[in-house]
Amino acid sequence: MDSLIFLGTGGGRFVTPTQLRATGGIVYKTGNHQIHIDPGPGALLRCKECKINPFDTDIIIVTHTHIDHSNDLNIMVEAVTKSTMEKRGTLITVNSVLEEKVLSEYHRKLLGKIAILKPGETLELEGLTIEATKCKHSHEEVIGIKFKTKDYTIYLTGDTKNYPGFEKNFEGADLVIANAALPASRELPYHMSTKDLIETLKLVKDKPGKVVITHFGHEMINLGPEVEAERIEKETGVKIEAAKDGMVLTLQHK
Template identity: 30%
Template sequence: MDSIVLLGTGCPSPSHERFGPSTLVTSGNQNILIDAGSGVTQRLSEHGLKPSAIDIILITHLHSDHIVDLYQLYISGWHSGRTKPFKLVGPRGIEKFFNKTMEAYDDELSLRIEWEKRPNKAGLEIEIIEINEEFTFDDQDIKIKSIEVQHQPVEPAYGYEFLVKNKKVTYSGDTKYSKNLENASKNAEYLIHEVFVDLNFDDKRMTQDTLKNVREYHSTPEDVGKLAQAANVKNLVLNHFVPPVFDEEGLRNEISKYYDGKIIVGSDLDVFNL
């Protein structure tokens, strides 16, 4: 069944309820993964999907919480029977990052290959596409287009637009208010959007500059609500919460001041059928 699955809705702060950011979009025979946050393979297992079933991994940007489990996806996908290349799409720099990761694991991987003698060597191949101006994918079941968003000084950063049997789904990635995202999300069935809820000041782990700078490159509840309203989206799914523990009803009420559509406070393993 065509669906969206929120595998991880958390942020860099650890949470046993909200794992690192990762979302699965499934249509027909295509399983597309967005980001590879901490715990993604466990959440895939809970959802009932082997890592070997993933066709493409789309990376939004190179912050650690979005890429930390890429190698785990690579090795566990091979272990679970992947017979096609590990396909990775992302911003400039993703190839360097993954090559360095593979270099760090080279001795370990070489030993596994030699000792375990698994039959599916094609599953060890790697295909990486760095987005230049725009990434597009066109399949009979799903169409994908990258959206450049605003997460400076982390750049480039991307969201993604999906068209699944004439239903549009947009995914924000990490961004402050993005006009590109607003335009891409016009009349979308689902907009999946990050939100900076709030941070309580703690001088043991932050400065006032920490609060200011973290807030500046994320979207506030007001930003999210106004964008969803301007784009006339049918369903707003909140995701990638900073921090991971917050007043859910309060957040919903705040956003409803600016957006009159359906607001869903996403949780790990939520499924939305298309």
């Protein structure tokens, strides 16, 4: 059965170095694929703690260069390539990950394929379509991700502030993973707060089946993500869950 494993649910410059929440990213298992999304600090260790074999990973996705999304990229490439013994695996990312040397030249040569995706572009794999979506963030090159199978659609917002048309990404999704870093009482220009998420969900006509909030900053953690999840659900009527480190979500096939 397909599943999402939350190796970490923290993010930002306060939570990442203190590890109030882990920052290992998300592992998505579907069909013959094991996909590691945004392997931030501690990704490899969190794989071990969550009983995920990193040698089974065949795809890595890095949505942008910020350290809480990319820190463990190179060591994860070594796992994907069977301790550098096999040229294999696909990296899906943005161009700045290569330009800014987040991925070293050495590790770049180990991978079987590197796919640079811009918003609106897709990559077709066996039984899976991966689409990059637009983000509004402090770094120019940032993407969200949509996974589409014959049974369901998952939308990962990535690090973004809401923007005109943002709600269209939510339309008809079975599951949304929303990087809601901030509580409703806190606003920043390049991160989504729960207030932003509420405003967006109210604009969505075909509501998502479920929204999981994650990527919490320190203010969100101190307040309690579950409190904010309850607020969002009450105001929008959409089922909301606050992610926890190590949480596993199973995905139902139609």
